[in-house]
Amino acid sequence: MIEIIIRLALLFCSISMLGLIYRVIKGPSVADRVIALDAIGVNLVAITALISIVLSSHAFLEIILLIGILAFIGTVAFAKYLEKGVIIERERNH
Amino acid sequence: MSVIIDFLIGFFILVGSLFCLIATIGVIRLPDVYTRNHAASKAATLGVMSILLGTFLYFYALEGHFNSRLILGIIFLFMTSPISGHLINRAAYNSGVKLWDKSVRDDLKEYNKKIVNKSSVD
Numbered sequence: 001m002i003e004i005i006i007r008l009a010l011l012f013c014s015i016s017m018l019g020l021i022y023r024v025i026k027g028p029s030v031a032d033r034v035i036a037l038d039a040i041g042v043n044l045v046a047i048t049a050l051i052s053i054v055l056s057s058h059a060f061l062e063i064i065l066l067i068g069i070l071a072f073i074g075t076v077a078f079a080k081y082l083e084k085g086v087i088i089e090r091e092r093n094h
Numbered sequence: 095m096s097v098i099i100d101f102l103i104g105f106f107i108l109v110g111s112l113f114c115l116i117a118t119i120g121v122i123r124l125p126d127v128y129t130r131n132h133a134a135s136k137a138a139t140l141g142v143m144s145i146l147l148g149t150f151l152y153f154y155a156l157e158g159h160f161n162s163r164l165i166l167g168i169i170f171l172f173m174t175s176p177i178s179g180h181l182i183n184r185a186a187y188n189s190g191v192k193l194w195d196k197s198v199r200d201d202l203k204e205y206n207k208k209i210v211n212k213s214s215v216d
Contacts, residue, residue, distance in 0.1 A: 017118075
């Protein structure tokens with residue numbers, strides 16, 4: 001029973017990732033693409049958890065935190081780039 | 095006992111993946127950057143948190159392995175997803191992405207106008 005549910009959940013997550021890839025390609029503005037990329041990162045976390053259940057090993061569970069942190073940092077950097085045009089600002093007064 | 099645990103794991107994982115699917119339908123179908131961001135950040139976060147909770151229950155109950163990193167991941171997603179959604183919405187507004195033409199209210203525009211008037215008076 002639980003195997004069927006996990007396979008079904010993997011199918012749903014894969015379909016949702018395909019839909020988000022459609023939004024990345026189509027998206028009219030840059031902000032759309034960034035939102036869809038962030039959601040792809042969050043979906044990747046879910047797929048990693050499900051894959052580690054399927055393979056029944058807890059070696060992949062450390063990657064989950066890493067992917068979450070990377071997606072968050074990427075989104076913050078893109079937001080700053082969209083707003084100010086640079087990512088790392090330098091104060092030059094001289 | 096085992097049947098209850100199985101039911102809980104299946105329920106959490108199925109509900110989480112359905113939330114992911116519904117969030118994607120929202121991201122594809124909604125008309126505007128801001129409404130799309132609403133769909134993506136809130137529903138996908140709830141879905142992924144539910145899937146991670148199901149995975150934690152699976153490893154804890156069926157294999158006896160308490161994985162603290164999954165709980166840390168749940169807390170991290172719960173904290174950072176609204177922040178990143180708000181940041182990217184604010185950046186989209188400031189870089190001039192238009193609202194949907196049927197949206198009725200734009201409070202930030204009036205706020206920005208007030209700020210500009212006050213600074214010009216000064």
